[in-house]
Amino acid sequence: xxxxxxxxxxxxxxxxxxxxxxxxxxxxxxxxxxxxxxxxxxxxxxxxxxxxxxxxxxxxxxxxxxxxxxxxxxxxxxxxxxxxxxxxxxxxxxxxxxxxxxxxxxxxxxxxxxxxxxxxxxxxxxxxxxxxxxxxxxxxxxxxxxxxxxxxxxxxxxxxxxxxxxxxxxxxxxxxxxxxxxxxxxxxxxxxxxxxxxxxxxxxxxxxxxxxxxxxxxxxxxxxxxxxxxxxxxxxxxxxxxxx
Amino acid sequence: xxxxxxxxxxxxxxxxxxxxxxxxxxxxxxxxxxxxxxxxxxxxxxxxxxxxxxxxxxxxxxxxxxxxxxxxxxxxxxxxxxxxxxxxxxxxxxxxxxxxxxxxxxxxxxxxxxxxxxxxxxxxxxxxxxxxxxxxxxxxxxxxxxxxxxxxxxxxxxxxxxxxxxxxxxxxxxxxxxxxxxxxxxxxxxxxxxxxxxxxxxxxxxxxxxxxxxxxxxxxxxxxxxxxxxxxxxxxxxxxxxxxxxxxxxxxxxxxxxxxxxxxxxxxxxxxxxxxxxxxxxxxxxxxxxxxxxxxxxxxxxxxxxxxxxxxxxxxxxxxxxxxxxxxxxxxxxxxxxxxxxxxxxxxxxxxxxxxxxxxxxxxxxxxxxxxxxxxx
Numbered sequence: 130x131x132x133x134x135x136x137x138x139x140x141x142x143x144x145x146x147x148x149x150x151x152x153x154x155x156x157x158x159x160x161x162x163x164x165x166x167x168x169x170x171x172x173x174x175x176x177x178x179x180x181x182x183x184x185x186x187x188x189x190x191x192x193x194x195x196x197x198x199x200x201x202x203x204x205x206x207x208x209x210x211x212x213x214x215x216x217x218x219x220x221x222x223x224x225x226x227x228x229x230x231x232x233x234x235x236x237x238x239x240x241x242x243x244x245x246x247x248x249x250x251x252x253x254x255x256x257x258x259x260x261x262x263x264x265x266x267x268x269x270x271x272x273x274x275x276x277x278x279x280x281x282x283x284x285x286x287x288x289x290x291x292x293x294x295x296x297x298x299x300x301x302x303x304x305x306x307x308x309x310x311x312x313x314x315x316x317x318x319x320x321x322x323x324x325x326x327x328x329x330x331x332x333x334x335x336x337x338x339x340x341x342x343x344x345x346x347x348x349x350x351x352x353x354x355x356x357x358x359x360x361x362x363x364x365x366x367x368x369x370x371x372x373x
Numbered sequence: 374x375x376x377x378x379x380x381x382x383x384x385x386x387x388x389x390x391x392x393x394x395x396x397x398x399x400x401x402x403x404x405x406x407x408x409x410x411x412x413x414x415x416x417x418x419x420x421x422x423x424x425x426x427x428x429x430x431x432x433x434x435x436x437x438x439x440x441x442x443x444x445x446x447x448x449x450x451x452x453x454x455x456x457x458x459x460x461x462x463x464x465x466x467x468x469x470x471x472x473x474x475x476x477x478x479x480x481x482x483x484x485x486x487x488x489x490x491x492x493x494x495x496x497x498x499x500x501x502x503x504x505x506x507x508x509x510x511x512x513x514x515x516x517x518x519x520x521x522x523x524x525x526x527x528x529x530x531x532x533x534x535x536x537x538x539x540x541x542x543x544x545x546x547x548x549x550x551x552x553x554x555x556x557x558x559x560x561x562x563x564x565x566x567x568x569x570x571x572x573x574x575x576x577x578x579x580x581x582x583x584x585x586x587x588x589x590x591x592x593x594x595x596x597x598x599x600x601x602x603x604x605x606x607x608x609x610x611x612x613x614x615x616x617x618x619x620x621x622x623x624x625x626x627x628x629x630x631x632x633x634x635x636x637x638x639x640x641x642x643x644x645x646x647x648x649x650x651x652x653x654x655x656x657x658x659x660x661x662x663x664x665x666x667x668x669x670x671x672x673x674x675x676x677x678x679x680x681x682x683x684x685x686x687x688x689x690x691x692x693x694x695x696x697x698x699x700x701x702x703x704x705x706x707x708x709x710x711x712x713x714x715x716x717x718x719x720x721x722x723x724x725x726x727x728x729x730x731x732x733x734x735x736x737x738x739x740x741x742x743x744x745x746x747x748x749x750x
Contacts, residue, residue, distance in 0.1 A: 189746035222667015233662040237384025250667050306749045
């Protein structure tokens with residue numbers, strides 16, 4: 130972890146000159162063209178920009194689910210490029226929580242089973258994992274639905290389960306990919322409120338990729354991407370005031 | 374995670390039913406057809422079980438038990454005089470036509486036992502006494518004969534009569550015997566009387582049945598007999614395998630049954646492989662999500678293999694179970710032949726295991742190739 134200076138939160142993720150190209154030859158598409166970004170502990174950072182600007186690709190690179198060609202990504206002081214794939218997987222399992230646009234809850238597993246996945250993958254016993262999952266489900270307000278199946282829940286409820294799943298193993302980085310895209314406006318706002326309330330801590334950082342301008346006000350900083358690069362990084366309220 | 378892997382499998386009921394159905398069909402086809410094949414092969418050696426002796430002596434050119442090249446009666450005395458032989462008795466075995474009271478004919482396997490000792494006598498009598506074979510014109514007919522005669526409207530029982538080669542045969546007993554490949558009933562009588570029933574020939578002795586002296590191995594006696602010009606000998610076990618090998622080499626039975634078994638394997642691979650691939654494909658997004666959340670390849674491999682083995686076990690159990698039920702059913706009726714030695718379920722299990730491994734590997738390759746970042750798309 131980088132040292133903090135002048136009371137500023139310390140750096141959790143440091144991306145420098147990250148490039149990523151899909152395809153080869155004439156059909157090659159440069160998705161990331163030397164992206165730089167710092168993500169700080171204790172902050173909710175949003176990555177915004179038009180479709181196809183490379184937001185999701187950059188998010189995938191930051192959390193180690195996609196390899197990149199050039200540049201460097203330091204995640205909690207570990208250089209992702211220097212780690213073996215198995216190390217990255219283990220590191221990700223321990224340190225990253227995911228909230229997906231489509232929730233990705235396994236339909237044949239009930240709520241508490243879905244929420245306990247990260248702990249089970251880490252080797253925790255079923256009882257321990259489910260007890261921890263239950264605590265988180267209670268915290269996100271859906272504890273009474275522990276035995277329900279995802280198809281029996283509304284979109285907002287499913288996203289709450291996804292939040293519980295993302296936090297159950299106490300990760301230091303929460304990755305959210307369009308968390309409100311599949312939700313109505315009210316549910317989307319509630320989910321972000323909840324996320325801000327229980328996910329944001331001084332020892333943790335949250336990255337949200339979104340198109341949804343209604344939730345920009347929840348961001349501590351907004352990285353604006355365009356054409357495979359971070360065009361600007363705005364402080365709290367700046368982007369909202371400027372564009373929305 | 375393994376428990377949840379099973380839950381993932383059982384939760385998709387339609388796919389699960391298809392997978393189990395495919396493997397059940399495959400296991401059923403293989404175990405049932407192989408068992409019928411084994412039963413058929415076993416029928417070819419029925420004479421060896423109906424006449425139980427350690428050593429069989431035949432003409433040197435005889436290759437299997439249903440083939441007779443007659444010997445001279447004097448050969449019995451030659452064999453008796455060989456070292457290591459406790460006793461040797463003659464046996465007549467031939468297929469003759471029995472003429473029934475209504476004038477119809479029924480082919481029978483006439484078996485003439487040594488008159489003095491009745492060596493090779495039926496193991497289980499259903500009616501009458503074996504010793505009554507020494508009465509004039511006495512014969513004992515097996516359950517196949519009862520069934521065949523009944524099909525022609527004749528209720529066969531002790532006291533019934535029919536003719537063999539224009540000579541009277543009086544039933545003094547009914548017995549249980551193993552059904553033979555040829556399907557004709559066994560009719561037991563004495564050796565002397567069998568020679569009277571049989572059409573006149575210069576030589577009529579079919580086999581010499583031999584008992585080694587105590588402490589002498591049947592194989593030793595076999596070697597001694599083989600040294601005699603014109604004769605050969607087999608232990609009962611050796612004759613069994615030689616007979617089956619002959620049928621395997623000289624008939625189309627293995628090819629026709631083998632084709633069905635191979636078809637079962639191919640159909641099993643096709644159904645199970647494709648369905649499992651579809652199952653994995655549909656769950657790929659969730660598997661990728663698990664990868665993103667830190668699932669190691671070994672964890673995912675365990676999950677996929679467990680799912681494959683779970684359907685394999687269910688399909689195997691149902692398939693072999695149905696085949697066994699079929700077996701129990703047909704054993705009551707006696708036809709078609711059915712014999713399921715332990716090797717059949719093991720063979721079926723190995724093939725099902727192979728199909729499961731193959732299906733799991735195909736699915737696993739797809740999962741391994743999937744980038745965890747696919748969950749963001």
